[in-house]
Amino acid sequence: MSALVFELKDTPDQRLDLSPLVPERLDGLSHKDIKAIEISTTRETLTVGDAFKVKGKNAQDIHFYGTDERCDKIGARLAGGEIFVDGDVGSQVGARMTDGKIEVRGSAGILAGASMTGGHVAIRRDAGDQAAGPAFGETMGMKGGLLTIGGDAGELLGERMRRGLVVVGGKAGDYAGGRMIAGTLVLRGGAGRYAGYGLRRGSLIFTEKPKDILPTFSDSGVMEFDYLLLLEKWLRGAGMRIKLGGRARRLMGDMAVLGKGEMLILA
Amino acid sequence: MPKLKVKGITIVETFAEAFPMVGTRIIITAPTMEWALISARIMTGFATSVIACGAEAGIERTLSRKETPDGRPGVAVLLFTMDTEKLQKQLRNRVGQCVLTSPGSACFAGMESEKRLKLGGPLRFFGDGWQMSKMLGGKRYWRIPVMGGEFLCEDTVGMTKKAVGGGNLLVLGKSHESVLAACTRAVKAMSEMPDVITPFPGGIVRSGSKVGSKYKGQIASTNDAYSPGLKGAVNSELPLDVEAVLEIVIDGLSADAIATAMHAGIHAIAKGGTRNGVTHISAGNYGGNLGPHHFHLKEIVG
Structure with missing residues (x-):
């Protein structure tokens, strides 16, 4: 069965x-029912049929074409199936999703994967601020799953x-891992200022030494990490070849708060 | 009816009687295969029989870097007991005392099932609050700080209630040397079979037992019917020219796995024919009244 396709007019x-x-x-x-679904965000009503050409049938395999940064909440609360996006996406792609996979060929706006609890969001290019952060109204950011960003990430990752x-x-960007409660960030291109600010638990793994390290992170030296x-x-099993090796310098912090988090800087 | 023979060795028309057990598999990895094996051997030490060891355990096989979760050399270990509670206790104690303590080791689940046993869960408290939990692909791992660095251990492991313990072969021969050589071949052949272990020393038991004893409180005693030195005194099962009998006990994650291993074992024993001194292959049972699994040699050989 062919994928269900939405092509922005x-x-x-x-x-x-x-x-x-x-x-x-x-x-x-x-298709008639689908085209009648409202997707507007202003007083002016807009339906799927107004904005998209709709083709195909398989709702477990949804494709978007021609999307741009105004297309918000793609795959928000996704609970299964796959969504493929050939283009950029707006805010909250995959926010609060629990399962399934979203693949974005372009860049994403703010709050990508916000408060997601499972599944995989793969963004080929850049992601905006607060990726994997707390969705609106949530007290916690990402709670599970995998978010991959091929390019740069914004602030407050x-x-x-x-x-x-x-x-x-x-x-x-700045404040990567800010106030993180747990979880893991793998940062292949470094981070801006204040990485790990308020980190309680969790790991920030740097493949290269970051430029700025908060003084509230305490060096534990280099050792082996199985x-x-x-x-x-x-990661290799998930299709990502990233050489991590087993040796890293461990800095524990943020000592300004609980201090049970860590930065692992590959040695 | 003519006697069944394989390469001249008589296959006694009897059956091995085996019992239901619960079992699990864990994977131990280390920086080198040598250290993975040290850890696995210590963990499976003193685990020949549930009669007095609390568990039956052994090394199933070694694992290449490609087969282990962390890409280091590893060893698959099988552990069996009579019920889930005992299995949990033995697993915790043995991993805690023998794997956690072993330099460079890590420990992972080696089987999946709905019903889970705690693996790293209870051991994490050794970290005294400095342990870290990591989730990867829906599995939880514990990183426990230790003097040697960090002990990485998966939170839980699967188990099976369809395991079988006590599959066995008895090898009779004209000399101890010939029987030992035949059993060694059989154990080697069985070690290449999946899902089974032979938990006794080198996979071989020289003191097969019967249930009960003339002495009060002794739950098992020497298998006098198969003790060569008692041929003249008891209702012996041995021909006069048999000088030694050795037994191979097999535990497996399923009855099929045991049958497959017994098949491989019988043919490995028979490889040398009778000229090496092996005369009979038999099996131990209790009249079929105790264990629900009966492995008839006649069917196994086929």
Whole structure:
């Protein structure tokens, strides 16, 4: 069965709330029913049919084409199935999702994977601020699953993150891992200022030494971490070849708070 | 009916009687295969029989770097007991005292099931609050700080209630040397079979037992019917020219695994034929009244 395809007709004149376009909501609906779903975010009503050409049938495999940074909440609360996006996406892609996979070929806006609890969000290019952070109204950020960002991440990556794994291919902005409660960030291109600010538990893994390290992180020296070997092999199984090795310098912190988190800087 | 023979060795028309057990598999890794094996051997030490050891355990096989979760050399270990509670206790104690303590070791689940045993869960408290939990792909791992660095241990491991213990072969021969050589071949052949272990020293038991004793409180005693030195005094099962009998006990995660291992073992024993001194292959049972699993040699050989 062919994928259910949504092709953006034109640049919309308002931001779109695409959170209804997830498999569990669309399964069994006719094209007519799907086109009637409201996706507007202003007083001016806008339906799927107004903004998108709709093709295909398989609601477990949804494809978006021609999307831009105004297409918000793609795959928000996704509970299964796959979503493929050929283009950029707006805010909250995969926010609060519990399972399934979202693949974005372009860049994402703010709050990508915010408060997600499971599944995989893969963003090929950049992600905006607060990726893996707390979704609106939530007290905690990402609570599980995997978020991969091929390019750079904005500020406050993984803010108040509780669990899960984030891998950033490029550079992360300021306050990466800020107030993190637990979880793991793998940062391949370093981070801006104040990385690990308020870190309670959790791990920030740097493949290169970061420029600035908060003075409230305490050096424990270099040692072997079998966990890094486990993580490297697991990432390889998930399609990511990242050399972590087993040796790293461990800095514990943030001593200004609980201090049971760590930065692991590969040695 | 003609006697069943394999390469001239008589296959006694009897059966091995085996019992239900519960079992699990863990994977121990280390910086080198030598250290993985040291850890695994210590963990499976004093685990020949549930009669007095609390568990039956052994090394199933070694694992290449490709087969282990952390990409280091590893060893798969099987552990069996009579019930889940005992299995949990033995697992915790043995991993805690023998794997956690072993330099460079890490410990992972080697099987999946809905019902789980705690593996790293109870051991994390050794970290005294400095332990870290890590979730990867839905599995929880514990990183426990130790003097040698860090002990990495998966939180839980699967188990099976369909394990079988006490599959066995008795090898009869004209000399101790010949029987020992035949049993050694059999154990080697069985070690290449999946899901089984032979928990006794080198996989071989020289003191097979019967249930009960003339002495009060002794739950098992020498198998006099198979003791060569008692041929003239008891209702012996041995021909006069048999000088030694050795037994191979097999525990497995399933009855099929035991049957497969017994098949491999019988053919490895028979490889040398009768010229090496082996005369009979038999099996131990209790009349079929105790264990629900009966491995008939006639069927196994086929």
